[in-house]
Every structure is written in structure tokens, then in C-alpha cells.
Amino acid sequence: MDKIVILMATFQGEKYLEEQLRSITEQDYPDWELIVRDDGSSDRTLLLLSAYANRYPNRITIRRGEENIGGTRNFLMLLRDAAVRAENHPAAGGRTYFMFSDQDDHWHPDKLRLTLSRMKQLEARYGADVPALVFTDARVVDEGMKELAPSFYGLQHFILKKRTLPHLLMENMVIGCTSMMNAALAGLVERLPEHARYHDWWMALLAAAFGHTSYLPVATTDYRQHGNNVVGAVGFCRYVRQRALSLFGQRKTLRANYRQAEEFCEMYGKRLPEHPAKQLAAFLALPDENLIARRVHALRGGYLKSGLLRNIGLFMIL
Numbered sequence: 108m109d110k111i112v113i114l115m116a117t118f119q120g121e122k123y124l125e126e127q128l129r130s131i132t133e134q135d136y137p138d139w140e141l142i143v144r145d146d147g148s149s150d151r152t153l154l155l156l157s158a159y160a161n162r163y164p165n166r167i168t169i170r171r172g173e174e175n176i177g178g179t180r181n182f183l184m185l186l187r188d189a190a191v192r193a194e195n196h197p198a199a200g201g202r203t204y205f206m207f208s209d210q211d212d213h214w215h216p217d218k219l220r221l222t223l224s225r226m227k228q229l230e231a232r233y234g235a236d237v238p239a240l241v242f243t244d245a246r247v248v249d250e251g252m253k254e255l256a257p258s259f260y261g262l263q264h265f266i267l268k269k270r271t272l273p274h275l276l277m278e279n280m281v282i283g284c285t286s287m288m289n290a291a292l293a294g295l296v297e298r299l300p301e302h303a304r305y306h307d308w309w310m311a312l313l314a315a316a317f318g319h320t321s322y323l324p325v326a327t328t329d330y331r332q333h334g335n336n337v338v339g340a341v342g343f344c345r346y347v348r349q350r351a352l353s354l355f356g357q358r359k360t361l362r363a364n365y366r367q368a369e370e371f372c373e374m375y376g377k378r379l380p381e382h383p384a385k386q387l388a389a390f391l392a393l394p395d396e397n398l399i400a401r402r403v404h405a406l407r408g409g410y411l412k413s414g415l416l417r418n419i420g421l422f423m424i425l
Contacts, residue, residue, distance in 0.1 A: 108138045109201035111219050111287075112189050113208050115143045116181035120210035121151040123331060127212055128159045132166075136219035138201075141208075144170040144185050146177070152210075182207055182283065182306035183299050190293035202235060205293050207283040207306065211331050213252065218243075218327035222287045225323045230289065238292035238318030240310060243285040245330035252329060259330055266413040267322050272315040272383050273409035275308075276368050276390045277421070280413070281320070283307030285328050292318060298374060302366040312371055316383040357424045365394060393425075401425055 113131060117124065131141060141163075143156055153171070160167040172181070186205055193203040204226060206219070226241045233239065247256040256262040265280045283306055295313050303309040314320045372387050379387065389408050393401050402422055405411065411418050 108198075109223060110193075110198035110203045111136065111139045111206060111223065112193065112203060113139055113141045113206050114182060114185040114189060115141060115208040115210060116146060116178050116185065117143055117148060117152050117156065117210045118146040118175070118178070118181075119148050119150050119152060121148075121155060123211035123333075124152060124155050125159075127208065127210055127214070128155070130212075130214040130216075131208065132159070132163065133216055134214065134219045135216050136223065138198075139166065139219060141167045142170070142185060142189055143168070144172055144181055146172050146181050147175040179303050179306045179309070180299050183296055183303070183309065186288070186293050186306075186310075187296040187299065190290060190296065193290060194294065203290055205288045205290075207286055209284040211333070212245075212284055213248075213329040213331065215327050215329070221323065221325060221327055222285075225321055226287050226289060229319060229321045233319055235289065236291050238295060238314055239289045240281070240292055240314035240318075240320045241287045241323060242281045242307075242320070243323040243325055243327045245282055245285055245328040246326040248329045248331055250331065250333045252331070255332060258326065260324075264414055269409070269411075269413065270311075270315060270320050270322070271409055272312070272386050273390065274411060275311050275315050276387070277364060277405075277410050278412040278417075279305065279308035279311060281307045281311040282328075282330070283310075284330065286310065288314075295375075300367075300370050300374065302363070302370045304363060304367050308367070309371075312367075313375075316371075316375065316379055316387070357420060361421075361424055365391065 145153055156169050160169050189205060204223060222241055222243060226239060229239045229241060245259040246254060247259050247262055248254055259282060260267060267280060286307055288310060292314055295317060300309060368390055372391060376384060390410055393405060396404060402425055405425055412421050
């Protein structure tokens with residue numbers, strides 16, 4: 108049977124952690140393992156994790172971080188180490204797949220099974236040795252699990268058919284807590300990046316550059332929104348208003364996108380297939396072009412965001 112390794116990064120997560128752990132243990136797909144790395148919590152996070160690890164000694168492993176490295180590096184470190192271990196100790200009678208888990212969400216009981224089914228379809232089409240990433244929709248809820256929106260992507264107005272490398276260099280649309288990665292994709296994480304915007308964004312770039320992504324339009328997670336979210340689901344109108352009031356912030360974000368792409372090129376440029384390599388090089392050339400050429404090449408190359416309003420904002424700062 109195929110094995111699913113769930114990777115959870117925790118930090119000060121006591122408020123909602125137990126509910127998330129329970130939703131993982133209640134999955135209707137049986138062959139899963141949970142590996143948690145805590146980033147230096149001082150609350151009851153480790154006590155809760157230890158209690159569950161004692162109840163599921165062969166399924167839950169806890170790692171205590173010696174330093175706080177942040178969520179992005181925490182997740183990517185977990186993925187890198189789990190991929191190496193899976194390569195050295197392959198699953199009996201099947202393959203190993205990897206999923207990210209936030210500490211404060213609630214997984215639907217069929218999440219593992221449905222996501223794996225879509226991954227198998229993707230691998231049947233392209234081959235299991237081709238890097239692949241599957242992600243799903245999520246139901247957006249408040250702290251008390253009251254529904255705010257039935258669909259994260261409906262709330263955000265993302266155009267999900269635009270999952271090309273040029274589009275992903277400018278805008279991420281993958282929710283890490285709904286993602287599944289095959290071993291071919293996980294194995295690409297050899298060094299930890301310094302300038303990755305987010306772990307899910309980095310993995311989406313790798314999948315688009317070296318393989319394929321697939322979106323399953325089914326909510327498999329209750330994506331909880333509260334005051335301590337690292338990245339949350341902001342309503343589209345609120346998002347547009349925030350962007351309109353913060354041109355400086357948008358320029359800072361664009362520079363961060365370029366830094367991420369530069370590091371991606373430094374780490375993977377020599378290994379990229381020809382077409383993605385050209386797309387990445389063209390994106391990195393944009394800042395050195397004049398005002399008109401930069402906008403023309405962004406439009407022609409597809410270095411855009413989702414929808415007219417987002418792209419009007421982008422072209423104001425590009």
C-alpha cells in the first residue's frame with residue numbers, strides 16, 4: 108500500500124493543535140505517518156504532541172528544533188529529510204507521498220484518500236518518476252469553525268488554469284495545507300533556500316518547472332482564519348483595497364518575487380529543461396528593461412496575476 112507522510116511545522120500552536128491532530132488520526136486512508144518539527148514553542152504545544160505520540164507510537168514522530176527557523180524553512184527541512192529517509196527505506200508494496208499540515212486547520216476524513224486518488228491519475232498520465240504536485244480547495248472558516256466561504260479559490264478569484272511557470276513566478280495559488288507531492292518532486296529539495304517566499308510557493312515552482320501540477324476542485328480542509336495566521340485568506344475586495352493603499356508594499360513584494368526567482372535559478376538553473384530555463388531567464392531580465400519593454404514582455408510572456416484588477420495593480424508597479 109502507498110504510504111503518506113504528513114509533515115507538520117508547529118509553533119505556539121496549543122489553541123487549535125489537538126483538533127487538527129484528531130482530524131489526522133480520523134482519516135479514512137489507513138497508511139499514514141505524521142512527522143512534526145516544533146520551532147521552539149513555549150506553550151503546551153509539545154505536551155499535546157507528546158500525548159498523541161504516546162497514543163500512536165508507530166505513526167507520530169516529534170522533532171524539537173534547536174532554533175526558530177520560521178515556517179517556510181521548517182516545512183522544507185521536514186520534506187527534505189523525509190524524502191531522503193523514504194528513498195533509503197521505501198514503503199513496502201507501494202510508493203511514498205508527502206503532505207504539508209498546518210497546526211490550526213481541520214482535515215476532512217477523506218482528504219488523504221481523495222488527494223492520493225488524484226495524484227495517481229496524474230502519475231498514470233505522466234509517469235511516477237516525473238515530479239508532481241496535487242492541491243485541492245479548502246473551506247474557509249473562522250476561529251469557531253463557522254463557515255466564512257465554501258471555497259478558498261472562489262473567495263480569492265484565482266484563475267487556476269494559469270498554473271504555468273511564468274504565472275507562478277509572479278503569483279502563488281497553491282495552498283500548502285492542501286498539497287500532496289510525489290517522491291520525484293520531494294527529492295528535488297536538496298538545499299534549503301534563503302529567499303523562498305513560502306514553502307508551498309517553492310514547491311509549486313519546482314513542480315511547474317520540472318513536472319506537473321493538478322488541482323482537485325473539492326474542499327478537503329477547513330482553513331481556519333484567526334489573528335495569528337502566517338498567511339490567511341483575505342476576501343478579494345479587501346485584498347484589492349489593501350493593494351491600492353500600499354504601492355510601497357507591492358513594490359517590496361515584487362522585489363521579493365525577483366529574489367526568490369534568482370535563488371531558484373542559482374539552485375536549479377543548470378538542471379532545468381530548455382523551455383522553463385528560458386522562461387526563468389526572461390523573468391529575471393524584466394527589472395533591467397525599460398518601462399515599456401518590461402510591460403510588453405510581462406504581458407507576452409505571461410508573467411501576470413489572476414484577473415484584471417490584480418494585473419492593473421501589477422502594471423502600476425512593474
